[in-house]
Amino acid sequence: MTSVQGLGTYGMQRYGINPRGAMDRFAARVANILVGNPETDPVLEAYFPGPEIEFTKAVRFALTGADFAAHLDGSPLPNWSAVSARSGQVLDLRQKISGACAYLAIEGGIEISNIDEPVNSARRLSKGTKLVQCRKDGSSGPRSRLLLSHSICPRYGVAPRVRAVEGAEFSELGPNSVRAFGKSVFTVTNDSNRMGYRLSGPPLNAVTNTEMLSAAVTFGTIQLLPDGQLIVLMADHQTSGGYPRVANVITADLPLLAQLSSNDSVSFEIVDLEVAEAALAQIESDIARLRVAVELHG
């Protein structure tokens, strides 16, 4: 499945309309930065098997996120890099090596041509979809290859330890469930998609079992289902829910979750809000430095 994604459109959750946007916003932002775009430009988000793309004009592009063994006209391309394609060249993704979703940014931004956007349009690609640049003013002359240092990337893996802050109903977990939440390894089940990941692990239980009023939830909210299993809400999450909110994955660690596939696993570590805010500030600072470095590189 491949779709066009931005960083989410906020302001409509009051109508039950989710912001949507890229699952791995770090990878989406970096892809845009590597080609000199504003971070908010639309990018392609591809789940394996991704698309084969023919360039109909010379353009600079970047690949980030999952490593799908990208090749341009048969030559392998490194991930987390920006290169220039000539008109007629073909990009294909050959093998799922690591991660779940790959991002492709095109200089000038990318959009589906003739896009017709109803309330819940998924902006999905199908065979034959034509893509256009959002802005034509981007200079697309050949420039040198740019490769990102992996030291600024989140520590992606198939079994990440993900940080979370306590949710509104965390204190309703019994002591055994609190311990199990922090010490267990949870498996991402097949019932997982852009809306949420259903996890499989030791059943947890809440001390109180009152019917809750529905209230807002968000990307990263971990809810306790009545059968004792957890669901983590992802980019296409519902805007509200009525299950106990055990915890919320910190924004800085959402990319680690985004790059998980079915049968991968995850564990959780409760941290203070100050840690969550500091981690986010660090990412913003890293991204700001990256932007300057790319601009200097030219």
Add this chain to the structure above:
Amino acid sequence: MSFTPARIFPLGDSALTVEFGSVMSDELNAAAIRLEEMVAADPFPGFVESVPAIASTTVFYDPVIVRARSAAAVSAFLTVHDHMMGLTEKLERTSPVNDEPAIEIPVNFSPDVALDLDLIASHCGLAPGDVIDRFVSATYRVFMLGFLPGFAYLGTVEEAIAVPRKNAPRLRVPAGSVGIAGRQTGVYPLESPGGWQIIGRTDIDMLAGKAGSPCLLKPGDAVRFIPV
């Protein structure tokens, strides 16, 4: 007399919720709607959006901007927390008034679409016909929109037919399905996974909005279900 929130809690590191209580009441709902209007009308630096719910209001913010723009060396959460506390102190207790006529929603209760009617009836110890009679006799209030585009949470369902959500949500609930979850009811505007107990189905388009809104209902509206 002003409102005191029951609690203010973080919803992750980029949102917080001001909760007025844990019961469905017109008064708490009116407070949540009013607080949301107040924060949206005069947004603070770093404000992203605000969402009114049944008895709470959630504010989304960018913690990096909030911290950069705040004079005090405290967390973004505390800065937004204090801002919201200040607004709730200005919140007047007003009795919610709605002069507009109830919006009527036609519902088909036949067995092929009332997927859980028999289950609701046996859970409540009532005949299916009695469940329907009780369900359509009330006028409901729109307490919030959420969960899905245009999904309105309506209340209050009579205690005798207030059946809890399913233990494991259905993976596909058909569009137009009318469901009960405790003392709440609502209409699925789109096919979706969902845990509400399905009592019937409507053909009405819940995403046919007016006056700039993308959906039929808005918080505070009155609604009646009409059997067809």
